[in-house]
Amino acid sequence: MTDRHGELVESARELHSGKRHWNDRWLLVAGGAALALGLVAIVLGWYGAAQSTLDFEQTPYVISGGLLGVGLIVLGSFLYFSFWLTCLVRENRQTATRTAAHQDRLEHLVAQLLVDRPEQLVVTEHGTVVHRVGCPATLGQPVEATTASSATCELCR
Numbered sequence: 001m002t003d004r005h006g007e008l009v010e011s012a013r014e015l016h017s018g019k020r021h022w023n024d025r026w027l028l029v030a031g032g033a034a035l036a037l038g039l040v041a042i043v044l045g046w047y048g049a050a051q052s053t054l055d056f057e058q059t060p061y062v063i064s065g066g067l068l069g070v071g072l073i074v075l076g077s078f079l080y081f082s083f084w085l086t087c088l089v090r091e092n093r094q095t096a097t098r099t100a101a102h103q104d105r106l107e108h109l110v111a112q113l114l115v116d117r118p119e120q121l122v123v124t125e126h127g128t129v130v131h132r133v134g135c136p137a138t139l140g141q142p143v144e145a146t147t148a149s150s151a152t153c154e155l156c157r
Ligand SMILES: [Zn+2]
Pocket: 130, 131, 132, 135, 136, 137, 138, 153, 154, 155, 156, 157
């Protein structure tokens, strides 16, 4: 509970400060602007070239409109791709942090369970050996309390 509360407080602070994700948000803004400018440059170059039938008059429009437009579109695409990769990396890190926190919590709960009832003996549904509560061999299986101590488990005896 305190871990989740601390996570909530930290996230609220980041939201309040407004600094969250702005360091990579510029990639999205610049990529979108470069894509839009590239499309505009291509349309303007096409419009300028369409006004004349002479090659020497069309060439400057093709160079300044078409090539600049394609360059801006490629640049914008790379910037947007970088933003997308940054989002993936951030999500991966957050997921890894949460998974590690949950794993620590589960280990703590299992350890607490072993401390609370160290002498309790259990047997699995089809098992023939007796285990202590929390034995790794019984994880994920239904167990019943027992008092018989015929054969004990090698892992938890
Ligand atoms: Zn065992």
